[in-house]
Amino acid sequence: MPETLSLVVNGEPRSLAVEPRTLLVHALRDGLGLTGAHVGCDTSQCGACTVLLDGRAVKSCTLLALQAEGVEVTTIEGLARDGELHPLQRAFVEHHGLQCGFCTPGVILAAADLLSRNPDPDAESIRHALRGNLCRCTGYQPIVESVRAAAREVSS
Amino acid sequence: MIPAPVRYHRALSLEDAFEALAEDEAKALAGGQSLVPVLKLRVARPSLVVDIGGLGLRGLTAGEGEVRIGALTTWAELEEAVELRAPGLAAVSECARGIGDLQVRNRGTLGGSLAHADPASDMPAVLLALGARLRLRSRGGERDVPLSQFFVGPFLTVLESGELIVEIVVPVPPPGSGSAYASVEHPASGFALAGVAAFVHPEGETLAATGLGAHPFTLPAGDPREALSSTEIFGDRFAPAEYRRELAAVLAERALSAARKHAREAS
Numbered sequence: 001m002p003e004t005l006s007l008v009v010n011g012e013p014r015s016l017a018v019e020p021r022t023l024l025v026h027a028l029r030d031g032l033g034l035t036g037a038h039v040g041c042d043t044s045q046c047g048a049c050t051v052l053l054d055g056r057a058v059k060s061c062t063l064l065a066l067q068a069e070g071v072e073v074t075t076i077e078g079l080a081r082d083g084e085l086h087p088l089q090r091a092f093v094e095h096h097g098l099q100c101g102f103c104t105p106g107v108i109l110a111a112a113d114l115l116s117r118n119p120d121p122d123a124e125s126i127r128h129a130l131r132g133n134l135c136r137c138t139g140y141q142p143i144v145e146s147v148r149a150a151a152r153e154v155s156s
Numbered sequence: 157m158i159p160a161p162v163r164y165h166r167a168l169s170l171e172d173a174f175e176a177l178a179e180d181e182a183k184a185l186a187g188g189q190s191l192v193p194v195l196k197l198r199v200a201r202p203s204l205v206v207d208i209g210g211l212g213l214r215g216l217t218a219g220e221g222e223v224r225i226g227a228l229t230t231w232a233e234l235e236e237a238v239e240l241r242a243p244g245l246a247a248v249s250e251c252a253r254g255i256g257d258l259q260v261r262n263r264g265t266l267g268g269s270l271a272h273a274d275p276a277s278d279m280p281a282v283l284l285a286l287g288a289r290l291r292l293r294s295r296g297g298e299r300d301v302p303l304s305q306f307f308v309g310p311f312l313t314v315l316e317s318g319e320l321i322v323e324i325v326v327p328v329p330p331p332g333s334g335s336a337y338a339s340v341e342h343p344a345s346g347f348a349l350a351g352v353a354a355f356v357h358p359e360g361e362t363l364a365a366t367g368l369g370a371h372p373f374t375l376p377a378g379d380p381r382e383a384l385s386s387t388e389i390f391g392d393r394f395a396p397a398e399y400r401r402e403l404a405a406v407l408a409e410r411a412l413s414a415a416r417k418h419a420r421e422a423s
Contacts, residue, residue: 020164042157056262062192132257
């Protein structure tokens, strides 16, 4: 039987009916039309479905939607402010942090969590924080460089 | 992958949770990092999921010679916990930092992981070496169980139906103690092929291992290589038993030498 889920998504209060077995990623994609959270592996390995829950990166394929009751969710669609890309988004464009782009929303949101705790991470900390995000095109080096560049911009 | 149809109850208090868990096929849901994957694979098909995630039971308290860890404390919180800074307890945060990935550590809880009882889970080795015990609560009351008596098999524990872990209690080691954890992970799953925790204290040394058998266990005192040679060890296509045995012996040396180093820094 569907239940009502109320949460704040990208700053806006939203309510929708979900089945208890509905995963958060499907509630976001199919219920709210926010398709930036991707279903990659569907086995909690790849991180393409990463969103922020109260500022912390989580895998939205590994949560029941009802577990997000009352929390603040940020998806990649909510990262830009007033038409201005987030510094991480800009850095990924400028430093070739993506090729096909499938993993990118998840990578950027995991990196956003990292930068909120550690504004000046070294390459090793970035690699450790992004361990749950698989990319099959870039080979990670440009991703690490993008996060470093965003950190420099934010802290300068 | 979508879980089979299931009902959902958000527990508002422990009593409320116990009442809901009285249903035969009910299952408690903490952070969801172990349960949701098995719901998706339909390995677990409960009729009711009781979400205890909002019940507090979170955070650390130090006092009276022990550190009490709320069952719903996440790996990320254990990584940062100031209550675990003493060199004798260093292995807890060190081990938490290596679990899963950032996203899993943000959601996954210590109590949820212990109740799930994956035989290759990292933290039980550390908590066994440190002599931790679990505080369990049910409608009938509360009982303490040493972690060494908690696991009975792969994914099996002494938890009774309707019983929850509410707290993990770790004795504060005496001054001059040190602890460390060393593991080799399966490159895809990240679970330990073998993991060994060492606790070095003025009275001696305690080692505990994970990934080797039906559940994590404490090694008999004495030379770890000798102790491992007479232990029944599990093997599979990723790592045969003899390989795991050798790995564990090497990891025991590494964990011991790191724990001794911590202990020296402490004194």
